[in-house]
Amino acid sequence: MSGEKCFEVLEKIFIPKKKQDIKDIKGYTIKYGNIVEGTEIVDEVLVSYFKAPKSYTTENMCEINSHGGNIVVKKILELCLKNGAELAEPGEFTKRAFLNGRIDLLQAESVIDVINAKSEREAKTGIKQLEGFLSREIAEIKKEIMDVMIGIEVAIDYPEYDVDDVTNKEISEMLEKVEDKLTKLEKSFDNGKIIKEGIKTAIIGKPNAGKSSLMNAILKEDRAIVTEYEGTTRDTIEEFVTINGIPLKLVDTAGIRDAKDEVEKIGIAKSKEMANSADLLIAIFDASKELDEEDLEILELAKNKKTIILLNKIDLNTKTDENDIRLRNASNSILKISALNKIGIENLYEEITKLFNLNEINLDNEIVITNIRHKNLISKAIENVKKTKETIKNKMPLDIVAIFIKDILEDLGSITGEIVTDDIIDEIFAKFCLGK
Numbered sequence: 001m002s003g004e005k006c007f008e009v010l011e012k013i014f015i016p017k018k019k020q021d022i023k024d025i026k027g028y029t030i031k032y033g034n035i036v037e038g039t040e041i042v043d044e045v046l047v048s049y050f051k052a053p054k055s056y057t058t059e060n061m062c063e064i065n066s067h068g069g070n071i072v073v074k075k076i077l078e079l080c081l082k083n084g085a086e087l088a089e090p091g092e093f094t095k096r097a098f099l100n101g102r103i104d105l106l107q108a109e110s111v112i113d114v115i116n117a118k119s120e121r122e123a124k125t126g127i128k129q130l131e132g133f134l135s136r137e138i139a140e141i142k143k144e145i146m147d148v149m150i151g152i153e154v155a156i157d158y159p160e161y162d163v164d165d166v167t168n169k170e171i172s173e174m175l176e177k178v179e180d181k182l183t184k185l186e187k188s189f190d191n192g193k194i195i196k197e198g199i200k201t202a203i204i205g206k207p208n209a210g211k212s213s214l215m216n217a218i219l220k221e222d223r224a225i226v227t228e229y230e231g232t233t234r235d236t237i238e239e240f241v242t243i244n245g246i247p248l249k250l251v252d253t254a255g256i257r258d259a260k261d262e263v264e265k266i267g268i269a270k271s272k273e274m275a276n277s278a279d280l281l282i283a284i285f286d287a288s289k290e291l292d293e294e295d296l297e298i299l300e301l302a303k304n305k306k307t308i309i310l311l312n313k314i315d316l317n318t319k320t321d322e323n324d325i326r327l328r329n330a331s332n333s334i335l336k337i338s339a340l341n342k343i344g345i346e347n348l349y350e351e352i353t354k355l356f357n358l359n360e361i362n363l364d365n366e367i368v369i370t371n372i373r374h375k376n377l378i379s380k381a382i383e384n385v386k387k388t389k390e391t392i393k394n395k396m397p398l399d400i401v402a403i404f405i406k407d408i409l410e411d412l413g414s415i416t417g418e419i420v421t422d423d424i425i426d427e428i429f430a431k432f433c434l435g436k
């Protein structure tokens with residue numbers, strides 16, 4: 001419970017073993033006792049006390065730790081509500097922390113990211129954001145703009161001083177610097193997206209090329225952390241696999257894995273469909289056979305996408321002409337593997353790492369944008385930097401330049417939540433689960 005009256009509610013339902021006046025209980029202490037309904041004991045619990053402003057929400061807070069299970073927890077919740085508490089909205093605790101100024105909007109949003117993280121990397125970026133790395137970077141950029149802005153305001157307010165020339169140069173230099181920093185942040189979103197969503201990967205190929213065998217080899221890998229969840233389209237299952245830190249989101253794993261029936265095996269049409277939505281194609285061919293029309297169609301699909309070509313079944317006699325593939329599809333790398341015997345799978349991981357520059361994602365020193373809302377605002381800020389540069393080039397009066405600079409500041413302010421509408425706040429916190 002959080003809020004001014006939370007201790008009042010607590011006192012009606014909690015009897016500590018050692019009675020003490022609430023005034024005398026310090027924050028960050030835990031008391032042992034019983035939750036009661038009238039004279040009846042509901043459960044034996046531990047209650048943590050947090051006193052304003054030193055709590056998650058900055059308000060008075062208490063947390064009741066009961067024995068697990070649905071019945072008791074529900075009962076205690078009911079008792080709290082009956083005695084004056086109100087049920088929290090999704091994300092309300094974090095929302096209060098934001099509205100009370102303990103964290104900014106960026107940090108609040110990172111709480112969701114940490115909770116929902118599917119991989120260690122993703123959790124790590126969330127935690128860094130929670131610590132305020134991105135907030136500080138934005139604050140620094142804003143300060144650079146503000147420093148110059150003050151000069152501009154002076155020049156506007158006291159036109160008798162001739163400061164125009166100086167400030168114009170200053171403004172230009174500042175804008176260059178700001179644009180550089182923002183562009184770097186904007187670019188980091190590509191990596192951020194990979195960390196957050198995984199590389200959407202489709203394994204395509206003719207029936208019997210070895211798709212399921214490869215899928216199984218990947219999923220059964222010792223170091224693979226697999227999270228299964230429903231795909232974006234109906235009836236598909238996507239699996240999030242992290243191998244050696246490579247986050248892969250395998251598309252339509254159910255379709256590939258469960259199609260035991262030869263007739264139902266995933267063929268060209270389905271491959272095309274899957275290829276459309278993927279960031280990475282793994283095109284697999286049965287090297288023990290010569291390429292046929294269908295194989296060529298699959299090769300055709302691979303042309304416009306990041307693709308790794310696998311010649312599978314190299315444990316058998318090879319009939320596929322590698323040079324033929326190379327001639328038809330020069331830009332993609334070709335690897336020889338045996339999915340069944342798990343030969344060459346390591347090379348596949350290496351190739352993916354290279355293809356997506358995963359080694360360059362250095363989470364310890366780099367700020368990575370993972371949230372599309374932030375990315376859009378940064379892009380908007382860059383647009384406004386460009387517009388401001390235009391106004392200077394066109395020798396617009398300073399008060400006009402100032403208006404454009406204020407737009408940049410506004411974009412940045414929306415990221416951290418200084419300037420943000422209630423609608424946006426509601427939308428952001430609606431993504432939380434209850435009780436966070």
Ligand code: GDP
Nearest residue numbers: 207208209210211212213265313338339340341
């Ligand atoms: P899919 O239809 O593309 O999913 O192909 P499967 O993975 O079901 O493989 C088709 C057949 O080829 C199965 O009988 C597999 O055991 C076999 N197979 C897959 N990979 C290899 C391999 O590397 N070597 C050999 N010899 N057989 C393989």
